[in-house]
Amino acid sequence: MSDARDVSQEESLFEAPPMGEQERMVEAVLFATADPITVSELEARMPHGCDAAEALVHLRKRYEGRGVHVVKIGDAWAMRTAADLGFLMQKETVEVRKLSRAAIETLAIIAYHQPVTRAEIEEIRGVSVSRGTVDQLLELEWIRFGRRKMTPGRPTTFVVTQDFLDHFGLENARDLPGLKELRSAGLLENRPPPGIGASGDVDDPDEMEAEEGQSELFED
Amino acid sequence: MSDARDVSQEESLFEAPPMGEQERMVEAVLFATADPITVSELEARMPHGCDAAEALVHLRKRYEGRGVHVVKIGDAWAMRTAADLGFLMQKETVEVRKLSRAAIETLAIIAYHQPVTRAEIEEIRGVSVSRGTVDQLLELEWIRFGRRKMTPGRPTTFVVTQDFLDHFGLENARDLPGLKELRSAGLLENRPPPGIGASGDVDDPDEMEAEEGQSELFED
Amino acid sequence: MSNDLFEEDTISVTERLAAEALIVDVDGYEGPLDLLLTLGRTQKVDLRQISILQLAKQYLIFVEEAKKLRLELAADYLVMAAWLAFLKSRLLLPPDPTDEGPSGEELAAHLAFQLERLQAMRDCAAKLMARDQLGRDFFARGLTTDVSRVRKVTYTATLLDLMQGYARIRTKDEFRPFVMDRDSVYTMEEALARMRGLMGFAGQWADLVSFLPEGWESDPVKRRSATAATFAASLELVKEGKLEIRQSELFSPIELRTRGGRDE
Numbered sequence: 001m002s003d004a005r006d007v008s009q010e011e012s013l014f015e016a017p018p019m020g021e022q023e024r025m026v027e028a029v030l031f032a033t034a035d036p037i038t039v040s041e042l043e044a045r046m047p048h049g050c051d052a053a054e055a056l057v058h059l060r061k062r063y064e065g066r067g068v069h070v071v072k073i074g075d076a077w078a079m080r081t082a083a084d085l086g087f088l089m090q091k092e093t094v095e096v097r098k099l100s101r102a103a104i105e106t107l108a109i110i111a112y113h114q115p116v117t118r119a120e121i122e123e124i125r126g127v128s129v130s131r132g133t134v135d136q137l138l139e140l141e142w143i144r145f146g147r148r149k150m151t152p153g154r155p156t157t158f159v160v161t162q163d164f165l166d167h168f169g170l171e172n173a174r175d176l177p178g179l180k181e182l183r184s185a186g187l188l189e190n191r192p193p194p195g196i197g198a199s200g201d202v203d204d205p206d207e208m209e210a211e212e213g214q215s216e217l218f219e220d
Numbered sequence: 221m222s223d224a225r226d227v228s229q230e231e232s233l234f235e236a237p238p239m240g241e242q243e244r245m246v247e248a249v250l251f252a253t254a255d256p257i258t259v260s261e262l263e264a265r266m267p268h269g270c271d272a273a274e275a276l277v278h279l280r281k282r283y284e285g286r287g288v289h290v291v292k293i294g295d296a297w298a299m300r301t302a303a304d305l306g307f308l309m310q311k312e313t314v315e316v317r318k319l320s321r322a323a324i325e326t327l328a329i330i331a332y333h334q335p336v337t338r339a340e341i342e343e344i345r346g347v348s349v350s351r352g353t354v355d356q357l358l359e360l361e362w363i364r365f366g367r368r369k370m371t372p373g374r375p376t377t378f379v380v381t382q383d384f385l386d387h388f389g390l391e392n393a394r395d396l397p398g399l400k401e402l403r404s405a406g407l408l409e410n411r412p413p414p415g416i417g418a419s420g421d422v423d424d425p426d427e428m429e430a431e432e433g434q435s436e437l438f439e440d
Numbered sequence: 441m442s443n444d445l446f447e448e449d450t451i452s453v454t455e456r457l458a459a460e461a462l463i464v465d466v467d468g469y470e471g472p473l474d475l476l477l478t479l480g481r482t483q484k485v486d487l488r489q490i491s492i493l494q495l496a497k498q499y500l501i502f503v504e505e506a507k508k509l510r511l512e513l514a515a516d517y518l519v520m521a522a523w524l525a526f527l528k529s530r531l532l533l534p535p536d537p538t539d540e541g542p543s544g545e546e547l548a549a550h551l552a553f554q555l556e557r558l559q560a561m562r563d564c565a566a567k568l569m570a571r572d573q574l575g576r577d578f579f580a581r582g583l584t585t586d587v588s589r590v591r592k593v594t595y596t597a598t599l600l601d602l603m604q605g606y607a608r609i610r611t612k613d614e615f616r617p618f619v620m621d622r623d624s625v626y627t628m629e630e631a632l633a634r635m636r637g638l639m640g641f642a643g644q645w646a647d648l649v650s651f652l653p654e655g656w657e658s659d660p661v662k663r664r665s666a667t668a669a670t671f672a673a674s675l676e677l678v679k680e681g682k683l684e685i686r687q688s689e690l691f692s693p694i695e696l697r698t699r700g701g702r703d704e
Contacts (some may be wrong), residue, residue: 091253168568
């Protein structure tokens with residue numbers, strides 16, 4: 001990315017528009033789109049040599065405390081109304097299909113344990129996960145398939161999506177409430193029952209990878 | 221909705237929110253609603269005692285020169301991207317689609333048999349030619365109407381255009397390869413039974429006409 | 441957990457009643473862990489201090505009651521009951537030093553961990569759903585039509601499409617059962633007949649290629665067929681003792697001459 005920007009700066013025969021103008025452009029594009037949009041998508045629309053990332057910093061500051069905010073969702077950006085003004089928008093409220101308790105729990109487990117296999121979800125809930133539950137979450141585009149685990153059978157994993165972050169107003173999966181506390185309490189570990197693979201905690205490649213996956217989330 | 225209003229009327233014992241707050245509210249509503257909204261509609265949503273008109277004046281001023289403007293449409297208000305930034309929104313995607321099989325066949329018949337009537341096309345294809353297909357080819361300006369045939373009903377004919385020749389890199393419709401060439405190039409999936417190939421085509425009155433117009437095509 | 445070992449095997453009347461009340465809506469439970477968690481709440485203690493032994497007993501009572509009421513319990517409830525019965529015996533009996541399996545305490549600790557983890561996830565789910573949500577508490581831009589992507593559709597076709605289309609129409613009535621097409625096949629019989637006629641002129645070494653029939657040299661398919669047939673026919677004639685054949689090295693031209701021809 002940074003390489004691309006360097007190149008484009010070298011290549012630009014014309015000067016990029018002034019930052020104030022770039023800010024206006026970012027504002028216009030974010031305003032007009034409902035879906036989050038990445039920095040590179042922004043730059044693809046803007047004139048050559050623009051620095052959308054910097055323009056976003058200015059724009060975000062400008063909208064601080066306003067009725068509309070500039071928010072970061074994963075690696076994309078969007079404008080959203082301030083949450084405290086939701087009461088004004090009753091007309092716009094979309095009736096969201098009520099999620100079952102199973103679906104809500106499954107979603108939470110995926111969010112906090114991602115990437116997580118179906119078997120791991122079942123282990124945590126102590127009950128099998130119905131197909132309908134997973135389908136519903138996939139349909140909402142709140143979860144998607146992640147990469148396969150390197151364990152026998154190469155089971156597929158689930159992770160949460162950008163739509164999930166957007167829906168719950170999270171900038172990042174690390175911002176999930178109580179995540180740090182759960183982690184320090186060891187409640188996000190995939191601890192095998194005693195007697196089954198005594199050394200499992202260390203040797204289990206599954207475990208290794210899960211730790212790896214999670215650690216990415218916690219990097220700052 | 222009405223409940224909410226009742227409650228807010230009860231709350232009118234308290235003072236209306238400060239103007240800065242009202243401005244935020246108007247901003248959020250204008251952002252989130254799809255349709256332009258009148259002052260009275262705004263006030264109906266806002267807490268009792270709010271002055272949406274004044275808030276709009278402030279808001280409009282705040283957005284002056286920005287990438288987004290507050291505009292009045294009739295007696296309603298809306299937010300729109302600045303007109304000069306429209307180019308950012310128009311991400312022109314030229315979608316190139318393959319012509320349908322029916323359209324290709326119709327076009328091919330017109331090219332090989334021009335001038336040709338719709339009835340003749342249908343006879344050659346063995347199926348009726350939909351209006352949409354002909355319209356599409358006319359719209360692409362690959363075919364046009366030719367002179368009427370001097371047969372009963374004086375049906376109109378179709379011929380290919382200069383655009384057609386340009387698109388297919390032909391100098392002349394007669395440059396189209398003949399059946400024999402197609403055959404020797406392996407473009408024909410089914411080959412004629414031995415013997416029929418040579419004379420069979422000629423028996424067809426249709427073919428006669430083609431032979432007349434394009435006899436050069438079939439020379440070796 | 442060690443305190444459990446010395447606990448009386450009795451459960452208060454209220455707990456018993458509570459457990460029985462639960463039976464009525466056994467369908468309301470999301471599996472045995474969920475049931476255990478609910479039963480655990482009657483202990484009114486932090487999940488970390490929960491008495492697994494007591495919990496196991498409550499669960500077993502629950503299952504007994506369900507059986508009495510002829511409620512059909514899902515298999516996993518019964519599996520859990522069997523496991524808890526085993527756990528209970530482990531917790532009550534002094535540990536057997538010869539037993540290599542995990543101790544009752546370890547098993548109980550793991551169950552406590554599972555319950556705590558499930559409870560934690562429940563709390564997380566509740567916290568998640570209590571967050572401000574898009575479309576409920578905060579909103580995206582309501583009007584996005586002016587974001588339009590101008591989509592211009594153009595159609596394309598290649599000359600090849602056109603020709604294939606035409607060929608398809610003009611040949612669709614010409615379907616016939618599959619037979620080997622012989623247009624481009626030059627048979628050995630044909631080659632042999634031709635060679636017999638030409639042989640007399642091959643007094644000197646001549647390239648095999650020069651014996652190919654006219655009109656078969658340019659098209660590669662035809663050329664290949666004719667070359668193979670001519671070569672085969674040549675070999676046949678060599679066998680008959682009418683021709684001589686030679687090739688100086690690999691891939692060099694194959695040359696023919698009538699037997700007894702003079703060397704150059």
